[in-house]
Amino acid sequence: MDWKRVAFALIVAITMIGTVWFAYHFASQESLNDYIGDEVWYVPASRNVLHLLGVNVTYEHNGSYGVNVIFTNESDKLKYLSTADAIAAFNGVKLRIEYYNFPGVYYEIPKDKYRSFLNELALQIPRDAYYVVPGFWYPDKEDIQDYLNTEHPFLGKDIIMTSMVLLGDKPIYWRLPGIIEFALIELFVVLATYRISRSYLASLIALAFVVADPTLQATSIAAMLDIHVAFFVALFVLALAYEKELGSAVAIGLAGAAKLSGAFGWPVLLYRALKRENSFIRFFSIVVIIPGIAFLIPEITIIKAIGFIPWLEQFLGSFKWHLSYKGPNPNTSPFWQWFVNYRAFPFHFNPNVFASTDPVLLLGMVVLILAMPWLHRRKPGILAPFMVFWSTIGFFALQYVLGGKTQFSFYATVLVPPAAVVMGVALNELLKWEAFRESIGTYWSWILRMKETVKARIGR
Structure with missing residues (x-):
């Protein structure tokens, strides 16, 4: 087996594994558990398209599910937000984030109460006044709940x-x-x-x-x-x-x-x-x-x-x-x-x-x-x-x-x-790699010469 090929393959493999490990470790730290950079556009657009396709995603945090309650307009938010808050409180809400640039609110509801929360919303708030988008919270951007990022390919x-x-x-x-x-x-x-x-x-x-x-x-x-x-x-x-x-x-x-x-x-x-x-x-x-x-x-x-x-x-x-x-x-x-x-x-x-x-x-x-x-x-x-x-x-x-x-x-x-x-x-x-090889050889010969000189002086 060619040892150079093996060494080369190992270097590449270790580098790739190290890249994934380091990047994953960095990206998963708690201080980055939010949108960074232009994620504020691409991730909500992805979530919105999934919602249009009827596909729900899940965000689980400390035993709770995240869910966005989005009202049809500001008037419906003013009318029904207190009702949604009361239902969330009754079901043991762990986190509430109100959005101010679009009519919505985010809740984290304990998993065992999540279905009850959705059922109570459906019973107490008209269906044409709101809809729910399960998952992570949205950035508080104007009309982000409808944004699809169609200015870029998909x-x-x-x-x-x-x-x-x-x-x-x-x-x-x-x-x-x-x-x-x-x-x-x-x-x-x-x-x-x-x-x-x-x-x-x-x-x-x-x-x-x-x-x-x-x-x-x-x-x-x-x-x-x-x-x-x-x-x-x-x-x-x-x-x-x-x-x-x-x-x-x-x-x-x-x-x-x-x-x-x-x-x-x-x-x-x-x-x-x-x-x-x-x-x-x-x-x-x-x-x-x-x-x-x-x-x-x-x-x-x-x-x-x-x-x-x-x-x-x-x-x-x-x-x-x-x-x-x-x-x-x-x-x-x-x-x-x-x-x-x-x-x-x-x-x-x-x-x-x-x-x-x-x-x-x-x-x-x-x-x-x-x-x-x-x-x-x-x-x-x-x-x-x-x-x-x-x-x-x-x-x-x-x-x-x-x-x-x-x-x-x-x-x-x-x-x-x-x-x-x-x-x-x-x-x-x-680059003339011979220059590097010869130079390294020269440095090595200098080291050996110095070593012999030191030995000779100590021997005296």
Whole structure:
């Protein structure tokens, strides 16, 4: 058995396990048992869609179930809130949170009294005056009880919804898919780098960039969309490295289905297909039909919830939203500022969670523009992830020019997988490792010489 291969596999496996353990431990601490960052939009939207589909989720805390009682309007809240409070009190309510920006209230009811609570509500309050949404409490945002986040595609919310249904409506469960995806991104980057370079060292360099990346670290513990986008972009890069056209087409469709920025690497798929496909039908299938199907399948949940025509209208209308200025924001960070980690987006304070970027990684991609022709001759596969990175930057620049000037540092999460692969391959080629080996040998000889000198002097 090749000991180098075994050692390499162990390093990667231990790193992935350590990533999951550390991120899970951090994300599950009590101080983060609430919404962080833009979870205030994506998680409620996921819960609301599940409610429209007739699927109830469960939040259990200290022997009680969480439930949101949402009134039809403010008038009904004024009329029936005291009744709901009295019913909750009679059933031993453990926690009450009143919402002020929409007509609702949250209760935690002991499990053995929960069914009685719901039955009493139905008996004492008209059914057209309220409805209940079991699960975690809502952020107190205006109209959040109706928000569906249709300005973004739905795969990211599908993933959050799946976790909520299978595990429960609890912050750590919202975040668990992203934590697992972080570890899988490490694996995808390692495999892609090794495929291109055939070097364990190059793969470990790429792995180090991913593990240490502060953007991935922050977004992996927040139930937002960007970690899911990065996951499918990493899968796209892996498929490109293995020259799997079908896999590349599916992956780019899924990346776009998580967030439109995930599809910003699509020109690379187009370039590959133009070079390799002689059949128009196969070419069109690879660049349009297969990605389109992969994009549409995750939309089935929201289409089923609101209908095809409303979904289509809102999806098409989202392009205007993406290309609009959202007003002044102290955390705005246009795409060129990501390269120097200017104005990291804050997800949470105490503990501090900021979506910082890695200037070494991103500025390294700028420097490598000068070396890419030489690197491409030595390792032709490096060009694909390099083009994915710069194609993505190009589309972010186009979005900015067309009016979408409200950009944030966590958008850069999608750049990390292709950049890490490129940097791993490039550094392994550009650095003269013989210099390090010879230098280490020299240091070792100095140590031995000093040791002999010390021995000689002591012997005297």
